[in-house]
Amino acid sequence: MARGLLARLSLDPADLPRHVAIIMDGNGRWAKKQGKPRISGHKAGVVAVREAIGTSVELGIDYLTIYSFSSENWSRPKDEVRGIMSLFVEVLAKEVRELNEQNVRVRIIGDLSSVPARTRRAFEDCCASTSANTGLTLVVALSYGARADIIAAARRCGGGEVDQDAFARELSTAGMPDPDLLIRTSGEKRLSNFLLWEAAYAELYFTDVLWPDFTRESLLEALVDYQGRSRRYGGV
Ligand code: IPE
Ligand code: IPE
Ligand code: MG
Numbered sequence: 001m002a003r004g005l006l007a008r009l010s011l012d013p014a015d016l017p018r019h020v021a022i023i024m025d026g027n028g029r030w031a032k033k034q035g036k037p038r039i040s041g042h043k044a045g046v047v048a049v050r051e052a053i054g055t056s057v058e059l060g061i062d063y064l065t066i067y068s069f070s071s072e073n074w075s076r077p078k079d080e081v082r083g084i085m086s087l088f089v090e091v092l093a094k095e096v097r098e099l100n101e102q103n104v105r106v107r108i109i110g111d112l113s114s115v116p117a118r119t120r121r122a123f124e125d126c127c128a129s130t131s132a133n134t135g136l137t138l139v140v141a142l143s144y145g146a147r148a149d150i151i152a153a154a155r156r157c158g159g160g161e162v163d164q165d166a167f168a169r170e171l172s173t174a175g176m177p178d179p180d181l182l183i184r185t186s187g188e189k190r191l192s193n194f195l196l197w198e199a200a201y202a203e204l205y206f207t208d209v210l211w212p213d214f215t216r217e218s219l220l221e222a223l224v225d226y227q228g229r230s231r232r233y234g235g236v
Contacts, residue, residue, distance in 0.1 A: 005058070009220055015227050017180035019063035020056065020219075021202065023194055024049070026186025026210030033210075039083040044212035046091050050098075055216045056136050057102045059223075063137045063176055067194050071111060071145030085119045088142075092122040096129055103135030109172035110144030139176065146196035149173075173198050181226045183219075185211045203229045 031041030056064045106126050153170035182202040205222045
């Protein structure tokens with residue numbers, strides 16, 4: 001299935017990113033365009049997440065990291081934050097069976113200590129229930145901020161002789177390959193404190209599509225664009 005699809009798009013199966021990271025932005029603007037409350041944009045965003053997971057599974061991508069809630073997003077109106085935290089609980093309960101069927105392993109990065117207990121438990125249960133899966137690793141960045149993650153890693157390193165690999169092993173992304181492709185939707189062109197260390201050599205892809213409108217085709221388009229890049233890592 002994936003092979004036929006790849007051929008049709010002239011995507012080279014040998015040159016797919018191992019790790020795709022996505023800043024899923026634009027839910028609020030999507031809702032506003034429809035004259036609906038912001039939370040309905042977040043709900044519509046869940047459908048796009050499901051589709052991105054399905055496409056990644058189908059293509060055999062190893063890691064998909066999704067920026068779901070940033071450490072700065074706590075500054076949003078209480079109602080919106082509460083709505084998002086409840087949405088996580090609702091969605092995880094509904095999706096865990098499908099994730100297991102897709103052989104998806106869920107992993108969380110971020111500061112879970114500030115996440116309400118009910119939401120934290122829902123994520124912990126989902127991670128535990130999917131931990132033996134061997135397909136796609138879905139990394140959910142939740143209450144995540146790269147600067148805080150870097151500071152925490154620096155503290156754990158304790159100031160001794162540290163090289164880059166040893167430092168990276170203290171980050172919450174320890175053991176994961178760096179993202180090859182970093183996508184941001186909604187037309188904003190910034191990193192907003194996402195994977196600052198890990199994305200050092202990521203290919204950046206920006207699209208005006210608002211996250212709830214980001215389909216399987218949108219992801220495939222990003223991959224076609226990625227395959228047109230020349231990754232030089234400072235060489236020639
Ligand atoms: C991204 O959409 C989702 C989260 C940050 C939780 P936004 O809610 O930021 O949508 P816009 O940027 O306001 O349109
Ligand atoms: C980044 O989006 C965080 C997530 C997508 C979860 P924001 O909407 O919070 O970023 P800014 O405020 O536009 O930089
Ligand atoms: Mg936004």
